[in-house]
Amino acid sequence: MSLYFFARSLVYVIFKPLYRIKITGLEHFPKEGAVLLCSNHIDNFDPPVVGITSPRKVHFMAKAEAFKLPILGxxxxxxxxxxxxxGMSDREALRVGLKILKEGNVLGLFPEGTRSRNGELGQGLSGAGFFALRSDALIVPCAIIGPYKAFRSLKVVYGKPVNIDELRARKASADETTELIMKEIQNLLEKNR
Structure with a gap:
């Protein structure tokens, strides 16, 4: 068993009962092929929660500073x-992200780039749109609806893939594409609160 699946199982056993995680919309998650998974960001626990609720292995970008920590790195x-x-255009990170998608894997992003301080959805950065337009990935929106409080219900909602065919056809900007993705996340938040 790989470290990923061992860690995923361990986190699942702890988090699922602690946060009473309810998962909906898994039927929308493609069983194979490239997926760009875009979620809101409300807590440091979001990556492991998305990782344990997703039916497939998720590859996340993580801030470079974390790789310098002794054990975690x-x-x-x-x-x-x-x-x-x-805070800068990181060409290597963009290249790695595109490679993950090209290989038919799942790339997980928090388009806001940082955690929301008030729980409301912030503005998305152009990275999500970049990956959406530069790949053939299906874009799956995800909403994490908190709070992260012991024995209170935490919802993880997966939405239907976002259709960006029209945006791809007219070579829309990354910002416009990100905006559409953020609207889909906002819709999930509003419908499931």
């Missing part, structure tokens, strides 16, 4: 994470 690559330097 060594484990992150085995957990499917790869580094991104925040």
């Amino acid at each position: 060594k484990l992150l690559p085995d957990l499917g994470a790869f580094p991104v330097r925040r």
Whole structure:
């Protein structure tokens, strides 16, 4: 068993009962092929929660500083994470993300780029649109509806893949594409609160 699936099982056993995680919409998640999974970001626990609720292994970008931490930095690559330097265009991170999608895997992103301080959905950065337009991935929106409080219900909702065929056809901007993805996440939040 790989470290990823061992860690996933361990986190699942702890988090599922602790946060009473309810998962809906898994029928919308493609069983194979490239998937760009885009979620809101409300807590540091979001990556493991998305990782344990997704039916497939998710590769996440993680801030480069985390890879410098003594133990965690060594484990992150085995957990499917790869580094991104925040606040600048990181060409290597973009290249790695596109490679993950080209190989038919799942790339998980939090388009806001940072956690929301008030729980409301913030503005998305152009990275989500970049990956959506530069790949053939299906874009799956995800909403995490908190709070992260012991023995209170936490919802993880997966939506239907976002159709961006029209945006791809007219070579829309990454910002416009991200905006559409963020609207789909917002819709999930509003319908499931």
